[in-house]
Amino acid sequence: MTENTQHQNSSVPEPELPKTYAPAEVEGPLYERWVDRGYFAADAKSEKPPYTVVIPPPNVTGSLHLGHAFEHTLIDALTRRKRMQGFETLWQPGMDHAGIATQNVVERELAKEGKSRHDLGREAFVERVWQWKNESGGQISGQMRRLGDGVDWDRERFTMDEGLSQAVKTLFKKLYDDELIYRAERIINWCPRCLTAISDIEVEYSEDEGELVSIKYGEGEETLVVATTRAETMLGDTAVAVHPDDERYAHLIGKRIKLPLTDRSIPVVADTHVDPEFGTGAVKVTPAHDPNDFEIGQRHDLPNIAVMDEHAVITAHGPFQGLDRLEARSAIVGALRAEGRIVAEKRPYTHSVGHCSRCKTTVEPRLSMQWWVKVGPLAKAAGDAVRDGKVKVHPQEMEKRYFDWVDNLHDWCISRQLWWGHRIPVWYGPNGEVVCLGPDDEEPTGEGWTQDTDVLDTWFSSGLWPFSTLGWPEQTESLEKFYPNSVLVTGYDILFFWVARMMMFGLYAMDGTPPFHTIVLHGMVRDQFGKKMSKSFGNAVNPLDWMDKYGSDALRFTLARGANPGTDVPIGEDWVQGSRNFANKIWNATRFALMNGATVKGELPPAERLSATDRWILSRLGSVVAEVDAYYEDYQFAKLSDALFHFAWDEVFDWYVELTKTTFQEGGQAAEDTKRVLGEVLDVTLKLLHPVVPFVTETLWTTLTGNESLVIAEWPADSGFRDEAAEREIETLQQVITEVRRFRSDQGLQPGQKVPARLTLDGTALAPHEAAIRQLLRLQPEGEGFAATATLPVSGATVALDLSGTIDVAAERKRLAKDLAAAEKEITAADAKLTNEAFLAKAPDHVVDKIRGRLTKAEADIERIKGQLDALPAA
C-alpha cells in the first residue's frame, strides 16, 4: 500500500492531464488547430493515392440535425482512417441552394413584412435570397466544426456559385445538343401553392378519404353513369371512355352525349385502359387535368380543355368561375343534384392522393409546357454501372430498389417556375428563334430576345456535385486527382433524388466513368423508441445540445455504434451519456497509465521475456486491429465501434490494467516491460478509436506519445503476434477470479474486506499469477491460526478462505445446489447427444469434441461442487 503510493510520488511526475474529463475543454481548441495546420487540406499534386468523399450538400436554409451528425460521423470516420493510412484525402464540403425550400423560407420572411416576392420583383428577390444565404449559411459550418468534420474548407462550394453555375450551363448545353433535353407540353405535377411544376419523385402519395359520386351523363336513351372523386374537373371533360368489349356500352361508342352543366356534347370512346369491372365501367375523360386521361386524349385525338388556373381556381366561364377546386367540387355536385343527375349519393372512398413534398399541398395535375431530360440512355448506363459491378451498393439489398427505379424511369421534368435557382440558358428570339447558350456564349442583345423564365430543378445541379466541385468543366488537377470519388455516403431516402442522378450525369459527362466506386446508404436517425424524429412531434433534438452536454465524441460514438447497415438508427440521451462515460473511462485509464510510466519509446520487449499477461493483451490487440480493419472495409460502423468498446473497456481497462497494478508494485524488469506494453496497447487502441472519437483520443495520445497529432499518425497494422496459450491462461485466471468474487459476493463479504487465504496453485497455469489473484480478490496471507472454512477448487488449483465462522452456510448450499443441478442437466444433455448414433455419424468432429468437452467439464464441476459441499461446516 505505502509502496504503491511512494512509487507514484517518487518515480513518476503527475501527468499533464487534468483529473476530470471535461469534454468541452478537451474539444474546444483542437479543431481550429487541426485546420490551421492544414491536416484536412487535400493536395492535388500529392503522390499519395487519393481518397475522395463529397458531403451530401445540406440545404442552405437550415441547420444540421441529428441525421447530418450521423452522416458526417460516418464520412469523417472513413476519411480520417484513410488519411492515417496514407491516402491523400479529400472530404469535400459545401451546400445546396435548395431551390423551392429556400425560396419558400425567404418568402415566409417577406410575408412577415407583409410583402410577396412579386412586390420586390425577380432581381431584388434573388438578391434578397443571397443576402439571407450569406447571413445564415455560417450556421452549418459552425456545426460541422463542432462535430469535428475534417473537411477541406478552402474547397467549400455552393451549388449556385460561379463555377458550379458554369458547370450547370455546360451540362445543359451538352444534353441539349445531344437531344437529351427537350421542351414539351405534358401533364405535370403542379403545386398550386409553390406555383411550380415538380417532378414525379417530389410528389408524396398518401391514402386520403375522398367521396365517390356517380353522375349521369347524356340525355334520353343515350345516357351512362360515370363515377368520380373529382367532380370539379367535369367542366373540362372531352370524352367518356368505355372498354371496347363492354357490351353495356357498345351501342354508344362513337356517339356524342351531352355533358351536364355545359352546352357541350362529348364523344364516347373505346379504350382498353378502362377497367369494365371498376365502378360503372365508364370513365369521364379530362385530358387537361389527369395524366391517364391525357393519354387517352392523345390516343383519340381529343381536345384539352383546361378549367383551372395555377392556383387551382376554376377559370371556366359560368357560375363556378373563381371557385377554389374544393369549393367547386361541392358546388358542382350540388348543381348536378339539382338537375337530378346524381344517381348514387356520395360514398366515402379512400384513394391515393399526391402532395407536394415541400408544402404538402395537394398536387394538381396540369397541362403545361416544361423542359425535360430524356432519361432513357442515361438511366440505362446508370443501371448497367451497378449491374456490371463498377459501382457497389452497401447494403446490397438496396440495389433492387435502385434497379426498379432506373429501369422504369419516366422523363425527368427539370423546369421550375421559381426565381431562385439556375436559370434555364435558353433564349427566344423575335422570330421564333430558340437558342441554347453554352457557358462561354454571349447573351443575345437584340430587340425582342428574352431568356426562358424558368429555373432548373435543384437536383440538376446536385447531380453534378462529384465533379463540379472539382472544377469541371475545366480539366483541373483536382478533377484529375480526385475523380471519381471513392465512396458516396448518404441516406437511402435520397437514392433516387440524388444518387441516381449523380450516376446518370457522372457517367454521361465523364465519358462513362461513374462518379464513385461505392455507395453506402445509411438509415434515418430516430428517437430512442424508434419513432421518426420531427419538430411537430416534439422529439427532434438539436445535436448541439447533446454536444454541449456530453461532447462531440460522445455523440459521434453513439451514432456510429447504432449504424447497422441500411437500418434506421435510434438514439436517446441516455445512450449519449453512456458514450460520454466511455470517453471518461478512456481518459482515466490513460491517466493511470501515465502515472505509472507507460511509454511508447523503444522497441517492444521480446515475447520470450514477457509475462503471459502481456503476451495475452498483445495477442488480443493484434486480433482487434484485424477485426476493426475488416469491419471498416465492409462499412460496419456499429460492429467496429462495439468491438472497440468491449476490447477497450472489458479487456484492457477491466482486466489488463488491473493486472498491471500488481506488476507495477513488484517493480523490476517485468514492470519495465509492462510499461512498454501498456503504452503500446494504449497507443494502438487510441489510434483505432480516433476516427470515431477524434477529440479525446487526440488529447490523450499526444500526451502519451509527445507527438504532434493523431490526425496524421499512422494507422496501426496487425502485428501478427498471436499467443493462444497465453490467451487460454488468462482466460483461466479470469474464471478463477470471477468464481471467487462470486463466492465472496454471495457470502456478503464487502468488496474491500481482506480475507486470509491459502492458495494452492502449484502445478497449474495459475502459479505465476498468485500475487495478482491475491490483489484482485483482496486475499491476505494466511497468517497464524488459519482455519479454512471454504475451499474452492477451480481449474485444478484451490483457494481456501478463512472466514472464521462467518460463512453463510445456507446461502452457499443453495448456490452450490443450483450449480449442481445445472451441471447434472448439462450431463444429461451431453449424454443424450453422445449416445445418439445419428448425431455421432453426421455431426462434424469439432461439434462432437465440443460436446465431449462440455461433458468432461460438467463432470469435473460436479466433483468440485461435491467437494465444496463436503467442506462446508454443518449448518
Next chain:
RNA sequence: GGGCGCGUAGCUCAGGGGUAGAGCGUCGCCCUUACAAGGCGAAUGUCGGCGGUUCGAAACCGUCCGCGCCCACCA
C-alpha cells in the same frame, strides 16, 4: 396491386444450423489510492404462431398473424 424488410431480455437492437447476446434499465454490496461519469456480483427470454427439412432450428423452407418501408397512371 407489386417489391423489400422486420417481429430475439422491461426499452432499443446485434446474432444466425450445434449450450441465447450487447447497450440502457432493474436488484444487491462497495467512495478498493485511474475513474461513483466508477468497481464487483445477480436477475431476466416457450428468439411472433403453426407445420416441415435436419442427428440437431431462434437461425433454413412453407404458411398464418402483426408491424414498417419503397414503388405503381385503377377513375
